[in-house]
Amino acid sequence: MTTPLTDEQIAQFNEDGYLFVEGLLDAEETSLLQQACRHDAALQSHAMAVRDAEGRRTNLSLWNHPGEDIYGMIARSERVAGSMERLLRDEVYHYHSKLSAKQPRVGGAWEWHQDYGYWYNNGCLFPTMASCFIAVDECTKENGCMQVLRGSHKIGRIDHGFAGEQTGADPARIAECIRVFDLVYCEMKPGTGLFFHSNLLHCSDANLSEDPRWGLICCYNTKSNNPYVKHHHPQYTPLHKVPNSAIKEIGAQPTQAAQKFLQQDEDDTTRRVEVDA
């Protein structure tokens, strides 16, 4: 994929609340991303352990500002950031990126939630926010791929409470939403991107398979939705987009020493209680 999205893709996103882009990263870019994150000691040592209701954990490394590394180039690329601008019809800025790493056999589940369910508490007035999940590994039903309820972004924000160490949506409303909307398992090849709206209900199952399920998730806010409170993610900060070629140019560059990661006790809208990489 070389150019930002077509009008048909944008219409699909508006209708469904999500959009798959196969080959968002080509084979070489995907391989560079895999090489970088598998051997990235900083990324792994700053992972927060997010436990699900069964006590299984996802290793979540999260940073607010894109760095001079492959993750930063992906997040700033025309292909990802430029596509976001078309989807959200505004200038976007980087709200944060995270690596959501579920290890084989022990990787945890994510409860049903909307990202805006808790971003709302960060002083973001509008849900004009979205994320792009980029598959590092093949994502399958067996290794806990993301699941979405097609069209559920149209219901608006619903109440969230704590479920285990995660923020989960009101269970009674979720039960009704599962009845009303189609449940889609987001099985993806490495390098596929899933753009999804901040009010789209999504979750994922535990990874009880023999394969890892890692995903890079780049999250964006819009310039006209500058959060009115200072919090643990950035207020409007101009994003310097780069051409898609910057991804190959930087190569398998892992996190640089200057990068800052979010610490578990800096986040007051989700409940992540343990740093244990």
Ligand SMILES: O=C(O)CCC(=O)C(=O)O
């Ligand atoms: O990694 C996953 O399966 C889901 C992650 C997620 O929902 C989130 O970070 O909000």
